[in-house]
Amino acid sequence: MQKSKILVVLRHGEADFSFGNRTDFQRELNQNGLNQLSRIKELFEKTGVKLDKIVSSSSLRTTQTAEIIASDLPDSIIQFSDEIYEAESSILFEVISGVNDDINNLMIVGHNPGVSALVSTIADQGYLNMQPGMLVIIELAIEKWSHLGIGTGIVREVMQ
Numbered sequence: 588m589q590k591s592k593i594l595v596v597l598r599h600g601e602a603d604f605s606f607g608n609r610t611d612f613q614r615e616l617n618q619n620g621l622n623q624l625s626r627i628k629e630l631f632e633k634t635g636v637k638l639d640k641i642v643s644s645s646s647l648r649t650t651q652t653a654e655i656i657a658s659d660l661p662d663s664i665i666q667f668s669d670e671i672y673e674a675e676s677s678i679l680f681e682v683i684s685g686v687n688d689d690i691n692n693l694m695i696v697g698h699n700p701g702v703s704a705l706v707s708t709i710a711d712q713g714y715l716n717m718q719p720g721m722l723v724i725i726e727l728a729i730e731k732w733s734h735l736g737i738g739t740g741i742v743r744e745v746m747q
Contacts, residue, residue: 643696676701709739723746
């Protein structure tokens with residue numbers, strides 16, 4: 588029997604705007620973002636989805652987001668990728684396609700508009716505009732990550 592894969596897509600939490608010498612890449616989560624992600628982590632844990640791997644943008648706000656979600660998991664579960672920083676959905680598809688097929692439950696932590704386009708393409712049910720800190724669980728009808736594409740998944744849950 589085919590075991591379906593789960594893709595969890597998380598947009599980074601709410602972040603402060605960059606001031607002074609700080610770049611967009613260096614933006615930190617603000618208190619609202621930290622609080623929101625703590626709540627999302629609790630809700631996500633209740634779903635029973637056990638993550639095998641997290642691939643996150645390497646920006647400061649996405650790094651903080653991934654570390655909050657994975658605080659009870661081994662450090663080795665997280666992979667940070669410069670490629671995901673402000674990536675379009677086509678790049679996100681490439682990154683996901685390169686994931687080892689032994690991984691069944693994968694989380695991507697990224698930025699808009701890429702993450703919204705990714706979810707909308709996979710679910711093929713109209714555009715879902717992901718807000719900061721929004722998490723979407725997608726059940727996939729694929730055996731290999733390279734088979735991910737238009738309409739290959741169903742949104743199982745949305746958390747914000």
